[in-house]
């Protein structure tokens with residue numbers, strides 16, 4: 004079990020985490036026809052928007068209640084109402100997801116109560132679903148914000164039912180996606196589930212909104228995502244599959260409301276974790292066997308492991324990421340014999356950090372990461388794009404994982420889950436190792452170099 | 467809000483050198499330039515953002531942000547300002563305030579400790595401490611902390627008081643300038659002064675644009691002594707009071723600095739731009755004339771004219787090679803406004819047709835100039851909503867969009883070429899050689915063979931030839947995508963009209979003037 008440590012310092016150097024409201028906004032973008040709305044000062048929104056745009060290379064709708072000093076002190080209910088009204092006029096969203104920020108949380112408002120009052124009074128808002136999550140910047144990071152937003156969506160949009168009247172569709176399951184999953188990864192898991200003849204309702208579904216596609220029209224809202232009536236139909240699901248420990252509260256909440264049992268998959272990267280998912284899917288679909296394509300993919304993963312373990316075994320890796328991603332990647336690598344010499348994460352809200360296969364998990368920033376990685380002799384860095392400075396200074400290769408990846412294209416296409424994604428991940432790591440050119444010299448072993456006098460010195464032609 | 471900050475803001479708003487301001491009545495002026503923001507329709511950056519943008523290009527300073535995560539966590543290392551020296555400015559330092567810090571009021575203590583730590587590790591020439599919304603709301607006194615830290619550690623700690631919620635990015639620029647005037651400028655003396663020393667204010671050296679111009683200055687023997695910002699060192703800011711002339715580049719954002727340098731140290735300033743050929747020449751001319759007025763040798767003027775003649779001839783020769791590739795193409799410009807006229811002139815010279823240009827940040831004077839260049843005001847517009855811009859581009863109203871990053875995707879998703887001309891661009895377009903780079907970029911974007919393929923029909927858009935025979939229709943659903951195959955006929959019976967790779971040819975710039983201006987300036991973040 005990893006020991007959790009908090010470095011004792013006042014200065015944070017090169018932040019690792021992105022803010023909680025940003026995480027919430029991202030989750031909201033996985034709903035169809037959505038506009039996320041930050042309850043705070045407009046600057047926070049501008050920063051978050053630039054961050055999202057650079058990562059996805061997409062226009063991202065994101066709005067703000069534009070609080071100023073006066074409205075912050077007096078309270079922002081009016082600003083929220085006005086923002087909703089303006090947004091409805093401008094882009095006609097079907098869904099508005101509100102996330103609070105440090106500013107409004109410092110003042111402390113009863114937004115939930117005020118919002119309830121607004122929604123009851125403004126009957127004209129009825130055709131827009133409005134959800135609120137409390138996500139102060141000073142508590143937690145992207146993963147927490149995302150989780151709070153998913154909980155808020157479930158809380159507001161999944162109806163509570165009486166078990167007596169529950170009509171279950173045995174082939175329908177809920178799939179709760181944690182913030183660690185990319186659009187391509189969501190797609191991969193959906194594919195796996197469908198291969199068993201099951202029909203998942205994905206929440207939130209970035210795979211249809213931020214997968215990077217050109218649509219025929221311009222909309223001021225998210226272009227795809229979970230459909231609102233599908234969220235309503237989640238009550239009929241037979242089961243909830245939740246990917247990432249951070250999705251546990253949301254899965255529980257669904258169980259409370261719909262009596263659908265759930266199972267948390269802390270990771271779906273690596274042979275064993277995917278096996279666990281497949282066994283669950285077999286059970287849910289009531290069959291003793293898996294489809295041939297899935298079996299084939301498993302056989303290929305085994306082959307990939309055989310080929311890659313030579314390069315991954317004994318490799319010293321430093322990983323910095325939000326808890327769920329940190330756990331998934333480092334447990335997969337350590338399952339092939341790599342040593343996680345440095346593990347840095349962003350928040351402690353998620354208990355998974357203790358299960359990370361490292362001696363110590365530091366809740367810190369990229370400054371800590373760089374410092375630790377150089378002290379522990381790491382050979383490979385795994386973190387988001389900002390790790391490039393550390394990689395440059397330490398002369399180490401960097402595998403980009405997490406958010407943001409703003410200096411490479413195709414961040415949405417990275418897939419490291421399922422049998423197929425794991426296979427690709429192992430190749431990725433092995434190839435990085437193979438790309439490091441180090442030719443051994445006698446000096447490396449303490450031997451004297453070949454004396455210079457033996458070397459042939461070409462003569463300059465003098466005719 | 468602390469009274470000191472309130473006074474500062476009032477002072478900054480009452481800028482006598484600002485053209486817009488001068489044309490206002492006394493009462494209007496008191497109100498300031500801050501427009502109230504509309505909830506749900508605002509998009510700009512905050513004052514803190516503006517302050518950081520203005521100062522971050524001072525490359526060797528430790529920029530420490532006193533804030534919870536939001537301000538720095540989402541924003542560090544996100545601009546293309548280049549440095550020829552220290553990389554310290556790229557490191558994000560923040561106090562990362564937690565709930566506990568805020569509730570218990572540990573903010574000031576934490577800040578003091580953070581300053582000590584950053585000085586210990588980095589030994590920077592100075593620490594800039596940025597205030598943000600939350601510490602300002604709970605009343606952290608960063609001025610006092612900075613004062614104490616300066617006294618204790620001997621490294622100047624400069625408070626930058628521009629918490630986000632006091633206003634826009636533009637206000638933040640100015641507040642940052644005030645902080646420099648109050649605490650930095652005039653604190654160090656240069657080893658020697660020459661009559662060829664200038665200050666550069668307000669160019670952020672994006673991707674190294676300053677370096678495209680510096681060779682020209684070098685050839686004239688002009689030295690950049692003071693700088694804010696543009697690849698500046700702290701010492702250069704501290705020595706600004708010794709230059710002979712200040713050039714304000716491209717932007718009025720730091721006009722208060724230029725004016726107060728004149729007021730306090732008698733350094734005259736001028737506004738100039740290094741975008742476009744004629745503007746570059748004009749800027750060099752003005753600079754030399756003013757230096758001569760202040761004691762530089764008369765022959766500087768002749769040398770300057772020779773240089774301009776040489777450079778202009780050379781660049782036009784190179785540009786003309788591109789004429790056949792860009793001639794007749796329709797350009798839509800969506801930029802900050804005031805810095806692009808000279809670019810417009812050059813593009814027109816090359817036979818391109820500028821069908822519209824935004825004047826959203828331009829002054830009346832600027833607008834007059836556009837009118838002059840374009841010969842009509844029909845092509846001026848304020849803000850365009852993304853939706854409208856998309857429609858315009860889709861209807862082939864323009865062949866290429868030149869704009870900042872936000873509208874990039876509007877153009878691309880409409881399958882229209884796009885050229886980046888704003889803050890985050892990766893290529894420098896300044897000076898004479900920059901114009902060539904810009905035209906090259908336009909050519910590359912416009913004439914990429916990809917566009918024809920992308921706009922062409924998909925396989926299913928064109929009818930198949932009648933293959934004869936019978937294929938039974940598909941049944942059931944796809945096991946992978948779960949898509950229903952119901953209704954899908956293997957061979958389309960309906961003839962589809964052939965989609966053409968050619969784009970419909972809408973009248974050039976038709977109705978640009980009639981676009982309803984959108985309230986949100988979505989480019990302004």
Ligand code: SF4
Nearest residue numbers: 046047512537599630
């Ligand atoms: S608006 Fe305030 S809290 Fe938000 S980024 Fe700007 S300074 Fe920070």
